[in-house]
Amino acid sequence: MTKSNFTRRGVLRTGAVAGAGLSLPTIFTSSASAFTNEPQGGSVTLGFNVPQSGPYADEGADELRAYELAVEHLNGGGDGGMMNTFSSKALRGNGILGKKVEYVTGDTQTKSDAARASAKSMIEKDGAVMITGGSSSGVAVAVQALCQEAGVIFMAGLTHSNDTTGKDKRANGFRHFFNSYMSGAALAPVLANAYGTDRNAYHLTADYNWGYTTEEAVKDSTEALGWNTVAAVKTPLTQTDFSSYIAPVLQSGADTLVLNHYGGNMVNSLTNAVQFGLRDKVVNNKDFQIIVPLYSRLMARGAGANVKGIFGSTNWHWSLQDEGSKAFVRSFGTKYGFPPSQAAHTCYVQTLLYADAVERAGSFNPCAVVEALEGYEFDGLGNGKTLYRAEDHQCFKDVLVVKGKENPTSEFDLLEIVEVTPVEQVTYDPNHPQFQGGSLGSCNPGA
16 A cells, blocks of 8 residues: 555644643533544544654654554555454454544654643644554653543553553553563563572663663562662663763672663663673673663664673564464565564554454443453454453553574564563552552543
């Protein structure tokens, strides 16, 4: 399918939006519709809000590719991708409830205010009935809160902080991606087996909610197995040169560096760490090690040979051999010429899950969608059997532990799966200390 066969696409200029406040426009309070942006004609509009600039722009570009592919499949184009392997058979390739799927896009800039402004514009001006996207948990939390107040569904893209389905969870928001706790629970046993239980760790942590919860999760899980945390230092999200943060590590007595960084931040901090010779050091009679708790293929490509042998976790990987993953990789690869990232995967899946929930509910009403997704169990979308837990709208599924390949065969073959951690090992009580506070509240249909 050529680009001209796609539905309407509007690139939003968030700078033209007057602020990112939450004052509700007439469309949210009008009695003309049963709910916010109830589709009236033969089409329905979705809002894809991704980082098209900033440190996570590579992730955003892949997310947008996946969204476009999902729209194509929902409208009956292409080979149908994971619609063919999805355990639910509600989607028929005739749009959503017979309405052609159209979409608009916005640039979050990896900034909460910009993300809220673009989402607000898509809801108010373009009539988006669902907002999805993002590659920052700070952005996800901000947009999720906006969607709750506006009365639309938010299907989170790549957001890994515990907060998204923890203290900042909302009834109108849903997350398919795994979280910080799950990374810690999956990684710690693998790290202890590979490096022992007597390690001194130094954390460099992105200074926003994702970094905080990832640091906490990895610290808690590794300290429970005997590791000691020497220091935990916050770094600005806008930082590009981490040399001044790497130098003190050499004087700290640490024999392990944990980089709680993502996207371009991780590429730069890992590059600086290798330039300082950390991987060649022997400290406390141990070979110095570096850990990247949250990995992606795009990050591995950016960091190149520096990722070899470095452990991390990921939500999904294109090398998985289940039928759903193979179908998605085939569809994405045919359209774009290379395999999809985990960001692309979760965004594609979220779009299908939203459409499927609407079909099963027989309504675009947000409260009907919430009811259809809460406690929903499904399979065939690349992660095995998965549950959308009703208590917090978090998906529970197996988690992958990966490491950088020593002998990659291509620029895409950079990570290898070393363990598929079963869902039971990463499941936690909704009131776990890392998730305390906040309340889902009630769904808001808006108008």
